[in-house]
Amino acid sequence: MRLLLAMMKHETNTFSPIPADLQRFRDWGLYEGEAVAQAYAGTNHPLGAYLDLAREVGAEVVTPVAAEAMPSGPVEKQAYDNITGRILDALEGGGFDGALLDLHGAMVAEGEPDGEGGLLARMRAIAPGLPIAVTCDLHCNLSERMVANSTAMIGYKTYPHIDMYEAGTQVGRVLLRALAGEIEPVMAWGEVPLLAQTLCMGTADSPMGPIQAMAREVEQDAVLAATLFGGFPLADIPEARVSSVVVADGDRAAAEAARDRLLEAAWAAREDFVYRGEPLEAAITRAKEIEAGPVILLDHADNVGSGGTEDCMTVIAAVLDRGLRDGAVAAVWDPGAVTEMTEAGVGAEVTLDLGGKTEMPAIGETGRPLRLTGRVRALTDGRWTVRGPMYTGSEVSTGPTAVFETGGVKIVVVSKHHEPWDLGIFTSVGIAPQRCHYLLLKSRIHYRAGFAPLAKATIICDGTGVTTSDNDLLSFERLRRPIFPLDWYESAEVV
Ligand SMILES: [Zn+2]
Numbered sequence: 001m002r003l004l005l006a007m008m009k010h011e012t013n014t015f016s017p018i019p020a021d022l023q024r025f026r027d028w029g030l031y032e033g034e035a036v037a038q039a040y041a042g043t044n045h046p047l048g049a050y051l052d053l054a055r056e057v058g059a060e061v062v063t064p065v066a067a068e069a070m071p072s073g074p075v076e077k078q079a080y081d082n083i084t085g086r087i088l089d090a091l092e093g094g095g096f097d098g099a100l101l102d103l104h105g106a107m108v109a110e111g112e113p114d115g116e117g118g119l120l121a122r123m124r125a126i127a128p129g130l131p132i133a134v135t136c137d138l139h140c141n142l143s144e145r146m147v148a149n150s151t152a153m154i155g156y157k158t159y160p161h162i163d164m165y166e167a168g169t170q171v172g173r174v175l176l177r178a179l180a181g182e183i184e185p186v187m188a189w190g191e192v193p194l195l196a197q198t199l200c201m202g203t204a205d206s207p208m209g210p211i212q213a214m215a216r217e218v219e220q221d222a223v224l225a226a227t228l229f230g231g232f233p234l235a236d237i238p239e240a241r242v243s244s245v246v247v248a249d250g251d252r253a254a255a256e257a258a259r260d261r262l263l264e265a266a267w268a269a270r271e272d273f274v275y276r277g278e279p280l281e282a283a284i285t286r287a288k289e290i291e292a293g294p295v296i297l298l299d300h301a302d303n304v305g306s307g308g309t310e311d312c313m314t315v316i317a318a319v320l321d322r323g324l325r326d327g328a329v330a331a332v333w334d335p336g337a338v339t340e341m342t343e344a345g346v347g348a349e350v351t352l353d354l355g356g357k358t359e360m361p362a363i364g365e366t367g368r369p370l371r372l373t374g375r376v377r378a379l380t381d382g383r384w385t386v387r388g389p390m391y392t393g394s395e396v397s398t399g400p401t402a403v404f405e406t407g408g409v410k411i412v413v414v415s416k417h418h419e420p421w422d423l424g425i426f427t428s429v430g431i432a433p434q435r436c437h438y439l440l441l442k443s444r445i446h447y448r449a450g451f452a453p454l455a456k457a458t459i460i461c462d463g464t465g466v467t468t469s470d471n472d473l474l475s476f477e478r479l480r481r482p483i484f485p486l487d488w489y490e491s492a493e494v495v
């Protein structure tokens with residue numbers, strides 16, 4: 001048996017000013033040929049599961065590419081063509097029994113708003129009958145083209161995404177059983193006009209937790225894999241919404257019934273997928289009153305894991321202004337500041353214009369640095385390995401990294417964007433997060449993977465940034481309408 005294994009992952013925030021060029025994929029991970037297995041074997045990724053399954057059945061594997069970049073603005077055409085081209089070129093060689101793909105499902109490329117659908121359609125154009133199994137992120141914006149050009153699809157059921165390996169194993173086994181003639185996968189898919197906030201999709205919470213439990217529950221008898229995608233709402237594309245895809249063994253009616261159950265549950269809970277915030281000042285006041293730490297201060301509007309610039313200083317400024325001491329921040333992206341601190345050296349006092357280097361035209365914001373005086377506490381190369389439950393085993397590089405201390409707060413300053421979901425972002429630079437009273441994290445839900453076990457409280461702080469949870473700050477032009485809550489509330493106001 002000969003299998004094609006590949007990864008192509010990017011969550012595209014069409015409001016983000018950060019380009020996704022090939023270098024951005026190299027920064028997180030762009031591997032070819034045998035380097036793919038070296039990078040992903042034994043990791044908690046679908047690709048890690050695919051490699052294990054292939055070994056288990058003694059299959060020959062071809063791994064043309066594994067590419068993932070931190071979320072950001074649209075993928076540049078050259079990068080998209082390069083990555084998809086490697087997969088398509090391998091396929092042109094022929095002789096494959098099946099393909100196992102590790103995708104995201106919310107990739108928007110220049111000239112191709114449905115990145116994954118475009119890849120799958122071109123794969124099927126080369127190899128019309130090729131069985132293809134696909135994993136997608138829980139934040140997939142599913143398209144008809146993706147479903148039409150694959151054999152079996154599954155999404156993660158956890159957020160933070162700690163079941164990537166399980167999802168890969170589950171859908172990979174479906175494909176292998178189909179290749180062995182044991183089963184005949186059929187798929188049903190559908191969607192509801194619901195633009196759900198990612199901040200309301202944590203699977204430790206309701207409604208997403210119970211809905212994902214339902215997805216597991218319906219996976220019995222003929223139903224081989226059931227998925228409810230929360231979607232990715234920071235994408236101005238027609239497909240951004242909640243959707244479902246279910247794989248069954250020959251029984252289309254069973255697949256459709258499971259799909260309907262999941263979509264009805266999501267629609268019934270639609271009000272709970274709308275985020276309602278509080279003024280930043282009020283959030284900081286609440287945080288100041290909490291005696292037991294660590295208290296997480298969640299700067300979710302500047303979450304690089306959803307395409308944030310990671311250099312908006314609004315929440316950090318409020319924390320320093322209000323004198324919340326004994327804190328640590330992960331992280332501020334500012335390579336220039338790191339260079340200045342490197343030149344000054346550990347222990348030196350420096351005055352910096354920190355952060356605020358990126359313009360955000362899509363939300364009408366300009367970058368506003370914060371002028372601060374403090375001390376350089378650490379300088380590192382930014383390299384460490386994830387030990388927590390999400391992306392376990394992955395090598396991280398935040399580039400040259402510094403710790404800047406001011407007003408009793410230690411700010412980790414990085415040269416490459418990185419969402420703090422693992423304690424390593426602090427421990428690698430000598431900060432013990434469990435001993436800090438405040439941990440200001442530029443994250444949304446993924447921080448829970450590493451930080452939930454030590455957090456005594458979490459305060460959601462509405463700052464500035466292109467990953468805002470407030471739809472009113474975004475202008476949607478391509479999104480298919482009507483959609484809840486944008487149009488429901490607007491029409492309610494008219495009445
Ligand atoms: Zn996701």
